[in-house]
Amino acid sequence: MSKQLPVPAGTEDSGCCPPLAQESIPASDAAAAAGFKALGDPIRLQLLSLIASHAGGEVCVCELTPRFEVSGPTISHHLKVLRQAGLIDCERRGTWVYYWIVPAMLARLADLLSAPAAASV
Amino acid sequence: MSKQLPVPAGTEDSGCCPPLAQESIPASDAAAAAGFKALGDPIRLQLLSLIASHAGGEVCVCELTPRFEVSGPTISHHLKVLRQAGLIDCERRGTWVYYWIVPAMLARLADLLSAPAAASV
DNA sequence: TCCCTGGATTGATGAACGTCTAAGCAGAGC
DNA sequence: GCTCTGCTTAGACGTTCATCAATCCAGGGA
Numbered sequence: 179m180s181k182q183l184p185v186p187a188g189t190e191d192s193g194c195c196p197p198l199a200q201e202s203i204p205a206s207d208a209a210a211a212a213g214f215k216a217l218g219d220p221i222r223l224q225l226l227s228l229i230a231s232h233a234g235g236e237v238c239v240c241e242l243t244p245r246f247e248v249s250g251p252t253i254s255h256h257l258k259v260l261r262q263a264g265l266i267d268c269e270r271r272g273t274w275v276y277y278w279i280v281p282a283m284l285a286r287l288a289d290l291l292s293a294p295a296a297a298s299v
Numbered sequence: 300m301s302k303q304l305p306v307p308a309g310t311e312d313s314g315c316c317p318p319l320a321q322e323s324i325p326a327s328d329a330a331a332a333a334g335f336k337a338l339g340d341p342i343r344l345q346l347l348s349l350i351a352s353h354a355g356g357e358v359c360v361c362e363l364t365p366r367f368e369v370s371g372p373t374i375s376h377h378l379k380v381l382r383q384a385g386l387i388d389c390e391r392r393g394t395w396v397y398y399w400i401v402p403a404m405l406a407r408l409a410d411l412l413s414a415p416a417a418a419s420v
Numbered sequence: 421t422c423c424c425t426g427g428a429t430t431g432a433t434g435a436a437c438g439t440c441t442a443a444g445c446a447g448a449g450c
Numbered sequence: 451g452c453t454c455t456g457c458t459t460a461g462a463c464g465t466t467c468a469t470c471a472a473t474c475c476a477g478g479g480a
Binding site: 238250258273 | 425426427428429430
Binding site for chain 2: 207208210211212214215216217218219220222223224230284285287288290291292293
């Protein structure tokens with residue numbers, strides 16, 4: 179994609195305010211942004227909620243699909259997006275496929291939001 | 300396979316697992332998904348970080364723009380997206396415009412991530 | 421073995437997104 | 451008033467995304 183302005187970044191000073199501190203969200207931007215982007219869809223957010231709220235910790239796809247008014251392939255696509263973002267994982271068990279939450283990734287994203295919220299109060 | 304009628308949701312039982320519990324992420328899906336979508340871009344994530352990590356709690360746009368390799372209007376666009384998502388707010392003060400974090404929205408999104416993560420451990 | 425079912429993958433299409441250039445608007449200084 | 455600077459808005463363009471129909475693959479049962 180376009181990217182043709184190799185500006186040094188940070189060397190300009192307009193004099194309106196003191197220089198900026200180092201950002202608190204480090205170079206993990208790409209992975210974190212991908213995680214948030216995966217969450218940026220109502221269907222995926224609800225899928226994640228349904229999986230997380232299930233008692234056994236894992237849910238069969240056949241339980242998820244009839245909950246939505248979109249086709250099976252679409253649900254499968256959204257589950258794949260969530261899986262590629264590292265938010266969920268799955269395993270085939272006989273006829274059915276089961277999905278479960280990856281708590282570490284969720285906690286990491288939650289931390290990214292908690293830190294700035296607390297720092298700016 | 301004909302199945303795109305507005306099914307009541309939850310009335311089908313394939314017999315592979317017990318019925319699903321009520322989801323823990325409620326009807327606030329739309330607003331939350333919009334918030335996460337706004338965070339789903341590396342530039343916006345870094346903008347939020349820069350604003351949140353600033354000592355005074357608010358940052359002049361002229362401090363943000365030179366930090367990125369995209370044009371000024373593009374930064375302005377991303378700031379608008381963040382503002383429409385309720386994550387930041389701004390005010391014109393003389394020549395310059397200042398942005399600051401809205402902690403409540405960040406905290407709310409963080410809670411949405413913390414709850415499922417804790418429930419599924 | 422064959423067939424049926426559950427689910428993922430592929431390919432196509434319309435909508436949404438990110439980026440740019442150009443133009444517009446609001447303050448500050450001359 | 452005029453002009454300059456800081457920032458936003460408008461319009462255009464190429465890319466990415468969400469969705470569906472059709473197809474394919476894996477397991478289980480007769």
